[in-house]
Amino acid sequence: MAEKKSKLADNKIKPTTASVEDFLNSITPEQKRNDSFVLLEMMKKASKEEPVLWSNSFVGFGIKRHTSPSTGREADWMRIGFAPRKANLSLYFGATMDTHTAALEKLGKHKAAMGCLYVNKLADIDLKVLKGMIDAGCKLK
Numbered sequence: 498m499a500e501k502k503s504k505l506a507d508n509k510i511k512p513t514t515a516s517v518e519d520f521l522n523s524i525t526p527e528q529k530r531n532d533s534f535v536l537l538e539m540m541k542k543a544s545k546e547e548p549v550l551w552s553n554s555f556v557g558f559g560i561k562r563h564t565s566p567s568t569g570r571e572a573d574w575m576r577i578g579f580a581p582r583k584a585n586l587s588l589y590f591g592a593t594m595d596t597h598t599a600a601l602e603k604l605g606k607h608k609a610a611m612g613c614l615y616v617n618k619l620a621d622i623d624l625k626v627l628k629g630m631i632d633a634g635c636k637l638k
Contacts, residue, residue: 508572510552517548517556524581532619533581536588539624540577543631555580561591561637577634588614588627590634600630 521537524530537548537556544558551557557575564571580587585608594601594609601609605622608615614630616622 508574510555510574512549512551512557512560513553515550515553517550520550520553521556521581528618529581529586532586533579535619535624536579536586539628539631540579543628543635544577546576549575551575551578555589557589559635563591576637577631585615585617586619588616588630590614590630591637597630597633600626600633604630 517537521530521533524533533556540556540558541548546558548556548558555575555578557578559576560573561576562571563574574591575589576591578589580589589612590597591612593612594614597609597614601607601614603623604626606617607622619627
């Protein structure tokens, strides 16, 4: 029987050896930088892993192979992570937001799409609810 070929995609966003702390210290405005350090500590504590800078703009913890339900393609991606963007903070929990429906109702001001949560600032949301979402993301296999 022929061996099945992998459908592993060549992901453009890859882990680097750059300093996460240097990256976060370069973020402006100050509120976004401070929020980023809060997220860093929350995710570090929950994942029990050291952060890695992915493609110089994503802070990730762990690696998980994800499979697209529509195409079957696989890609390695951070188990959990975040990216401080100009418009907002983008958070990744390793699953679609459908798995966090109850938490999202209690979270506060946010937007969600597919596997990503967008918040303007941490003051807009309930950090206990966010912690629960981060913890749940760390437990996904």
